[in-house]
Amino acid sequence: MSAAGLPAARPPAPSKLPATLAFVAVAAVVVVCAVALRADWPALLGLPERIVTYTRLLTEGFWANPFADPQREWWTVAFDFMFDSLSIAWIGTLIGALLSVPFGFAAARNVAPAWLVWISRTILNVIRAIPEFILAIVFLLPLFGFHPAAGAIALGVGSIGTLGKLTSEALEDLQPGPVEALRAAGASGLSVLRWGMLPQVMPEIVSFWLYRFEVNIRAGAILGMLGLGGIGFLFDQLFNGREWARAGIALLVTVVVTIVVDQLSAAVRHRIIGREQFSHRDVF
Template sequence: MTELKTQPRLAPARPKKPTSMLRNALWLFVSLVIVAAFWSVKIKWSALGDFPTQLLKYIGLMLVPPDWSKFGEAFSATILSVQMAWIGTVLGIVVSLPLSFLASRGLAPRVVNAPLRLIFAVIRAVPEVVIAILILSVTGLTPFTGALALAVGSVGTLGKWGYEAFEGVDAGPKEAVRSTGGSTLALIRWGVWPSAAPDVFSFWLYRFEINVRASAILGLIGAGGIGKMLQDNVQFRNWDAVGMLLIVVIAVTMGIDQLSGAVRNRLIHGYWRIPKAAR
């Protein structure tokens, strides 16, 4: 028998790594922007060495010891900020929920959902502080001004999260409703909402957490709440009162975060679980 000679198998040639001129140009542009930002901003680099010492100094002024006589005032101001956040979140939910359905592809014609998506994007591009400044010319500097600013900002965020949740549901229930000749309202009620509801509720709670933090910023422009008290005490260098204020704010905010996280987990996963940060 003759032996068959096999040719040695050659290793396949490795393809050349593709080069992307656009990607390289983008990285170069980003690098130039970063360099230009550091170059144009007048940063006193020598002050960075003194920053840890100065930070410890002011922490000591605020917390060693804090002004416990300001606890009641700080707690009342914090609750006012939470109320602003709650009212703003509820108003944002009421407005954004029906608009989210209209902005969802498959639930409304493109001539309707395309402009709504643009409106949501424009709202998200404007900070709540700017919205509050525009509103205060009508309502004045009141806590209601802050609540309205948070409501407008919530519409932009919740509207986007809403239509993304509605478009991401499983197609099976929707096809079942369509096959039976169901109307658009029936499609929303039975084909979309049951699957999207846990995510939507979770988004609402998360937006409330964001609004609680944003309400403190709105207080700095005179909308009331924790930000107004913080501005007044910092202006007059009442550091022990500022320390008491920070303690109350951190405690209340962390409590809201942990409770909201537990509720979100219950809505999404079906059982209660305390977030790790609270353990």
Template sequence: MTALNTAPRTVRSAPARAITPPAKPRRPWRTVITVAITLLVVLVFWSVKVDWARTANLPADIARYLWLMFSNPAWDRVPEALWQTWRSVEMAWVGCLLGIVISFPLSFLAARGIGPAPVRLALRGLFSLIRAVPEIVIAIVILSVTGLTPLTGALALAVNGIGTLGKWGYEAIEGVHPGPIEAVKAAGGSRWQTVRWGIWPQAAPEFVSFWLYRFEINVRASAVLGLIGVGGIGDMLTSYTQYREWPTVGALLIVVIIVTIAIDLTSGAIRRRITEGSKARDLA
């Protein structure tokens, strides 16, 4: 290495100067934050009530249970599992539709340039409040009126959907290109006509896309809602987990995984087709 370094010096006539590299940028705040977070994490690990010694044989335990569940799943339970899954998917679908119907006008009112400022702020506050509450808690509140039925699940998903769909909706509306809106206004269009012809044609693909995405979320969430007893695959899963019938639990998990992935793939393909258009038309 020294030979390499000295070689150019003989060529260059100017006297060699010591090169001082620029000082490393100092970021005192970053250091403070890093140290604080590290301390916090250490404190949390130290204070939590978990017997860490017990985690040593955890992998072996989990492997044993996985073997119990999946070595010989109870295939004879699959028909009933599919029926319960259908109940869950129904909840997801009805909840999604109700959420769309309610959130659709609200998201327009919450968008800048359409709704009046007080309405807009109130709606945005409502959306973020709803989003902060887990759907299972919403379901617990609603079930005092509707009882332990799939309807409760659907309503809980609808309420929760208003929070997310409303937010995505006004974001999509505010993200459209202003040109067509100005064109409609210049042609003397009313506020309603601006929304119909200036905004909606641009925002429609995005709306349909996140409606489908919300359905995918609902499919997962509806399985969870079963845990409080509103029916569906989650209900069945908790019962068999409590009886510790592991082969049945394994079969149920397989059904959940396959149905969820199948719905995700279908919905994802439709969403891509809507937002990106068909491949064949691009070639033509």
């Protein structure tokens, strides 16, 4: 109510002009990008037919007896190559896990001096900026040739960049209480790292490792198409030979194995993180 007893005037509604201009700008960018792609957009009309056709071709091998020749050999080969992909991803993850821990400590502001933090973070940024297939083609193929070792090392180096960054962030977010208690008791710097910091962040770091393993399985399939082994190499051979039935079996094996690994990894991560939270409630 105003001083004269009359109802107060409603404030003016906020202008919708900024939101409208932003929407128009975004729409204009989308249109410009669509034109710049120079794609054959009318070909989208035939997309449903192509989906049906290739789905039929890829699923032809599903309905045959898997224990009869040659289907039995197709399934066996697909699982063998998928096991190679898991091995490449696992070795790459181990390389990244082992080397990312010292990089993570060196990149944490509450652990290392400023000059070391800057150097470590710059190295990690450079590693993350280079895709794994570039590492494989430019640096590793000249050394190892078309060998799965090149793919595993490329995945390992790529994992260092991501895992090192996540490790440093976990260290910077840890509880300061145990660290201050150890320093007050006169513990050495190495003891503080070993007993005050590492136990706090190790469950989270292990969950990062498991997640990176899942990522490396998918990235390893791409590297395999360069000739570095694994299920990606099999896909390259089958698609080039237009062996759609065998490609469908290999695709099904890849999807099933990836889902199983994802579910197992998620369960382990949930258990690790849940146990960590429970222990923190007990302590604090």
